[in-house]
Amino acid sequence: MKISLQMKGRIKKIDKNLLEKLKSIVNAEIVEGFDDDAEIVIFSGYPEPGKKTVFMQSLSAGVNHVDFSKINDKILICSNADAYSIPVAEHVFALILSHLKKICKFDYEIKNNIYKREFTESLYDMSIGILGYGGIGSEVARLAKAFNMKTYGFGRTVKKDNNIDYFTKDPNYIYENSDIIIISLPLNKYTVDFINKNNLNKIKGNIIVNVGRSEIVNHDDMLNYLKNNKNKFFLTDVWWNEPEINDKIPENVVITPHIAGMAKNYIDVPLIRAFNNVKNYLNGKPENIVNRNDYI
Numbered sequence: 142m143k144i145s146l147q148m149k150g151r152i153k154k155i156d157k158n159l160l161e162k163l164k165s166i167v168n169a170e171i172v173e174g175f176d177d178d179a180e181i182v183i184f185s186g187y188p189e190p191g192k193k194t195v196f197m198q199s200l201s202a203g204v205n206h207v208d209f210s211k212i213n214d215k216i217l218i219c220s221n222a223d224a225y226s227i228p229v230a231e232h233v234f235a236l237i238l239s240h241l242k243k244i245c246k247f248d249y250e251i252k253n254n255i256y257k258r259e260f261t262e263s264l265y266d267m268s269i270g271i272l273g274y275g276g277i278g279s280e281v282a283r284l285a286k287a288f289n290m291k292t293y294g295f296g297r298t299v300k301k302d303n304n305i306d307y308f309t310k311d312p313n314y315i316y317e318n319s320d321i322i323i324i325s326l327p328l329n330k331y332t333v334d335f336i337n338k339n340n341l342n343k344i345k346g347n348i349i350v351n352v353g354r355s356e357i358v359n360h361d362d363m364l365n366y367l368k369n370n371k372n373k374f375f376l377t378d379v380w381w382n383e384p385e386i387n388d389k390i391p392e393n394v395v396i397t398p399h400i401a402g403m404a405k406n407y408i409d410v411p412l413i414r415a416f417n418n419v420k421n422y423l424n425g426k427p428e429n430i431v432n433r434n435d436y437i
Contacts, residue, residue: 142169144419145179145194149186159409166416167423181422183415190216196422198415199431200224202276202402205328205354209433219418222429223276224411225402229352229378230280232401233323234288236350236376237264240395264288268346270319272312272335273326273353274300281323293319313343320346328354329435338362344373351377352401367391 144167148154154173155163164171172179177191185200190212197218199207204220212218239245241262250257268291271278275296282292282304294300294308295315302308309315312335315322322344326332336349337359351358360381367375368391375394378401380386390396402411421427 142167142181142423143176143179144169144171144181144183145176145189145191146171146173147175147182147184147186147188148173148200149184155412159412163412163416166413167419181419183419188212196419196427198419198422200411200415203327203354204431205436207436209437214433217422217427218431218433219422219427220429220431221411221415221418224414225407226276226280227410228404228407229277229325229401230284231404232378232397233277233281233350233352234284236378236395236397237321237348240348240374240376245395264290266291267320268293268318269321269323270315270346271295271323271325272315273324274302274305274308275325275327277325277352278323279304281325312340316340316343317345319344321348321350322346324349324351324353324357326353326357327435328356330437331435332357334359334362336363338366341366347372348374348376351375351379353379355379355381355383364388364391367393 160171175189178193179191180193180195182188182190182194182197183200184197188197188207190197194216197216199220202220202222202225243261266289269285270293271281272295274294278294279302282294282302285292286304292304292306293315294305295312297310299308299310324336326335333356335357341362363375367373371393373393377394378397379399380396383399418428
């Protein structure tokens with residue numbers, strides 16, 4: 142069995158010791174880069190299946206960048222869902238807390254000889270609505286409970302979770318009852334422009350956080366919404382057309398450069414999860430199988 146490890150994302154080379162550990166999981170030959178004879182492809186970025194490829198495993202949780210029309214439909218493809226849940230959920234609260242506690246404002250003022258104390262806000266007893274209750278969503282809910290928040294979840298299928306106070310298949314409940322809304326939906330043909338002017342105007346709270354993909358939110362509708370509602374804030378790790386960002390970022394936006402999952406002490410975890418799922422495949426029980434119909 143030969144595995145083609147195609148690293149085209151942020152991490153293009155992996156440590157020798159880690160590579161040996163990965164080999165021990167699958168007990169197979171690993172070739173770094175494209176190999177036309179590889180039966181299995183593990184990839185970040187845009188994958189290249191070989192003539193013998195029968196299984197492809199993504200290193201990223203999202204697979205919206207994959208051109209499924211160019212991949213034989215007999216090839217089974219799996220995502221790496223949940224692999225980045227912990228650092229991304231931490232980033233959600235880093236964005237929220239930095240905003241509510243006015244960290245950047247106070248830091249700037251004190252460094253410029255302005256010592257001005259004022260009230261901030263606590264998360265205590267706030268409600269947080271999570272659009273997309275997968276690995277990230279469930280980890281956000283777990284952390285939210287540590288802050289004594291009320292938690293609401295939305296997804297296509299109802300899930301039972303001790304960290305969720307109420308789960309719904311109706312997103313309107315999230316819009317109308319949440320102080321803070323988290324977007325952690327996958328991007329596919331059903332979720333493009335999921336957040337648009339029709340539901341933005343239903344939102345009760347003042348904070349929307351996006352750690353999904355930019356295209357889940359309609360660009361023009363969000364910018365108009367922020368322009369017309371200066372008391373509403375968009376905290377986001379993604380932006381449209383990144384890294385070429387040509388918009389003038391509104392004042393009521395806090396933005397980071399798509400780094401929520403980039404924790405340097407966490408790099409091994411997604412790789413190990415991906416290789417463990419290759420092992421699952423070899424044992425006839427792969428997880429996180431991609432439904433191509435969601436993307437084509």
